[in-house]
Amino acid sequence: MLRNRYAIAASVIFDGAEVHRDRAVFMRGGRILDILHVGNLPHGVPVRTLPEGAWLAPGFIDAQVNGGGDVLLNDDPGAGAMAAIAAAHRKFGTTGIMPTLITDAREKMVVALEAVDRAAALNAGVLGLHLEGPFISPEKPGIHSRDYIREPTAEDLDLLTAPRETATLVTLAPERVGAGVVERLADAGVRVSLGHSMATYEETKAALDEGLTGFTHLFNAMRPLGARDPGPIAAALEAPNAFFGMIVDGEHVAPPMLRLALRGAAHPMLVTDAMPPVGGKTTSFLLNGQDIVLKDGRLTNAAGTLAGSALDMASAVRNTVEMLGVPLTDALRFASTEPAAFLGFGDLLGRISPDFRADLVAFDPRDMRIYETWVDGRPSESTNPA
Incomplete structure (x- = not known):
């Protein structure tokens, strides 16, 4: 079932340790499933695509x-x-x-x-x-x-x-x-x-x-x-x-x-x-x-x-x-x-990795302008919508 599954695609994803380019964070509910090529996402999964050049990182x-x-x-x-x-x-x-x-x-x-x-x-x-x-x-x-x-x-x-x-x-x-x-x-x-x-x-x-x-x-x-x-x-x-x-x-x-x-x-x-x-x-x-x-x-x-x-x-x-x-x-x-x-949250927060909570931040790396945040997979009402 694809219900509650969704993805965020970004030019750059920093997972807390490594940089991934032109990938998407695949999630279900409030948890991260994986980091994948957009083409490898299951058919029909909704994808939020961030602006060109945007980074996605742990919140x-x-x-x-x-x-x-x-x-x-x-x-x-x-x-x-x-x-x-x-x-x-x-x-x-x-x-x-x-x-x-x-x-x-x-x-x-x-x-x-x-x-x-x-x-x-x-x-x-x-x-x-x-x-x-x-x-x-x-x-x-x-x-x-x-x-x-x-x-x-x-x-x-x-x-x-x-x-x-x-x-x-x-x-x-x-x-x-x-x-x-x-x-x-x-x-x-x-x-x-x-x-x-x-x-x-x-x-x-x-x-x-x-x-x-x-x-x-x-x-x-x-x-x-x-x-x-x-x-x-x-x-x-x-x-x-x-x-x-x-x-x-x-x-x-x-x-x-x-x-x-x-x-x-x-x-x-x-x-x-x-x-x-x-x-x-x-x-x-x-x-x-x-x-x-x-x-x-x-x-x-x-x-x-x-x-x-x-x-x-x-x-x-x-x-x-x-x-x-x-x-x-x-x-x-x-x-x-x-x-x-x-x-004491090292196995739950601070990384974009399978089973971690989907606490994320999307931003412009040139000036650290924040596009959006997600807490437990829920997006905020951003003042700078991507």
Whole structure:
């Protein structure tokens, strides 16, 4: 039967590892069946043909999204807000997000963790919840409110390790949480990332041994790399099983530093650290009582502290090519295949391969203009119809 079978034909298909030219992705429902020549598709299968020169690739996955579409998760950590944020980022090629709650009152953390499975039911682009704090270092708060920074309690650990249908990612400072905490979280399937931390090299290595696998916005809000004090950055770049987030906006980290990081052993991931203006209309918002204003591409408070970004994933991919000199195929992996593996979805997302979920993005490779996205095989309402 051909019912629910369909195909998307493109000049170039990047499957997450290899490039295929003049082929079609053959799907049934929300799953990928194969990549085929159009002439080898079963007779009668509907084919969507993308514009000449268009690329089709795995949809982008963003592990750090504070807001979008004029919505800030900290203001409303419920299922509706998470789904709305995912919808706002989809127009930029992002088919999967981890809505991110930054350091706040425990009650908001509870609400968000209780809501995330419902959010995924509303919008399949919600993959889980990222808790960036509150278990971080008061010495490296960034824009986070020191009033809410604290150490985890037994009740917190019970809450974080409770069974869920979606992924849970926790950014913490390992030197602040005590021995065994990282191991307990990791053993329960929680992804643990170092961030907003003054951990030493030795403390970071110990956390890696306990199950730490991530580094949140590498270089930002962590002990700097020093000649006799290598800190977490050196430990990260020596770790072949670790993943690090990069905010490639030309503001958070100088391009030469990111090019240096790409020479290490760890796996790079693109993240946006996006705030409400992405996909929205506002240029300012409140965060923990502080006015955050977008000016000249920077989101800052009155003191000039960076407060997330106005970056979207399509721009992050383009910047990675243009600022870092990375091949487009590598930039696409950093935006899809690598974050999928980090979050535990490496056998479902981040590739165009049989039995993977049909999360796809079609775009013009010259400027990363997004033509269309598909989540679980369902197309979006594109502003740039192909």
